[in-house]
Amino acid sequence: MPDGDTIAAISTPPGIGGIGIVRISGPRALEIGNILIAGKLQKNRVRFKKFLDATGQALDHGLCFYCQAPHSFSGEDVVEIQGHGGPILLDMLLERVCELGARLARAGEFSERAFLNGKVDLAQAEAIADLIESGSRAAAKAAMRSLEGLFSKQIHELVEDIINLRAYIEAALDFAEEEIDFLADGSVDDRLKSSLDKLQEIIGQAENGRVLNEGLTITIAGLPNAGKSSLLNYLAGYDAAIVTDIAGTTRDVLREHISLNGIPLRINDTAGLRDSDHPVEKEGVRRAWQEIAAADRVLLLVDASIGMTEADESIARHLESTGYCLIYSKSDLLDGSSDKNADALYISTLSGEGMEELKKLILGNF
Structure with missing residues (x-):
């Protein structure tokens, strides 16, 4: 069970707003609320009152109400003070409440007390944070x-x-x-x-x-110049990555956050996977494999104009344990007579071919 302390905190986000809320919970909540308004709060009734300092001068005015235990969020006596949303005003109100016997609440302590008092179970307590x-x-x-x-x-x-x-x-x-x-x-x-x-x-x-x-983490992998950065730019909706014909342009992990059908996505564009003696590119490849291991989805891009090479097949073998989606990029460079891999998806960031199918593939069952 919670200790006998009465806790208080500002319940509205930092910054300036029309309304700011200070919440008090615990055995002395009603006593503190009554002193603050120099009156008597009644349960489940909202009152418009002045909030007074130690000398009787008004700090602010607004609405206040009292919820009697156990009929409150925390299961304890709760007083809520709704004043103006200026940070200085709220700090003054909170300071006055603490002078009257409350202490500052720890992060999440109101929900913790609700859980300990049987008002919510653990899944519901976690859902509050997820909802916010x-x-x-x-x-x-x-x-x-x-x-x-x-x-x-x-x-x-x-x-x-x-x-x-x-x-x-x-x-x-x-x-x-x-x-x-x-x-x-x-x-x-x-x-x-x-x-x-x-x-x-x-x-x-x-x-x-x-x-x-939390979102899905999508890592784009493949040989240099497979079209990885072009795909990142297409999904991001702007030129997040530099795209050139020079192999090895991307040497570090580029990350973009997007939303697809309401699902948050973290898209990682990685360095081209190849052996290199250059220390910077070598480190980029090491980081690429690190991102691949941590991803929810791996998109293995193969240049459709070249086809599956031995180097592509080597990467695919390394990815068998983690799983991957085989994507042929640059499909706009193919002519009508080109044979296609029936088990792969063909896309073009220029023409848009296959992009809707790719989005469905990324989301899977979501």
Whole structure:
């Protein structure tokens, strides 16, 4: 359970705004609120009052209300003060609240107290942070579903299924001498398979939530001059990377952040993968392999005008353990009679051929 301290914090983001909020939570919240307004707050009623300093002079005025425990976010007595959104005013209000007996809340302490008081479970507490930090509408909707308890409900149901299955098996073992084969009908196998299926579904949902919140990391790999930087520029929507006919122009990792159908993407353009004695290019290749190992998706680009070379095949063999999507670039340089690899996607950043299919390939099931 939380300690007996009363905590306070500014609940609105830094900067200037029309409204600024100071929140107080704990056993002395009502007492502090009453002194601050020189009056008496009543639960679940909003009042417009002056907020006073130690000499009785007004620091600000605005709305304030009191939520009595346990009917509040934190499960404790909570007083919320809504004044003007100037940082100096809010600092003065918070300082006055602390003079009256509150202490500054630690980061996340209001949510921590809500969790310890049984107002939210761990998944919901984490969903609050995900909701606040969501970088897309899809991420916000997913976080809201978790906050409403849908994800927690699935986990609780799975735990209950496993507990019941364990009790059934233990009962079968305890009564093994009764000549009743509890396990003969195959129900245990069916129930265990059902639990495993639910577990895989939950793991998949958790991974989807991670992607919606953190985004996918896409690394573009291939030989020098395979069209990697051109693809980065196309996806970014501007010339983020220098594109020339000179092999080895890109010698470091170039990163761009974009949003595709509401999914945040981190696109990494890497140095061309080849053996080199040049120390700078050699370091670039080392970093490229490092980015490949950490990526969610690897796009292996092959110059369609040249075709798959032994060097391309060597890179592909190295990527077999991590997985990759084979992409033939510069398809605009092919004539109609050219044979195409049926297992690969052909794209052109000049004509736009295959780019919509590439976007679908990048997103996968999202």
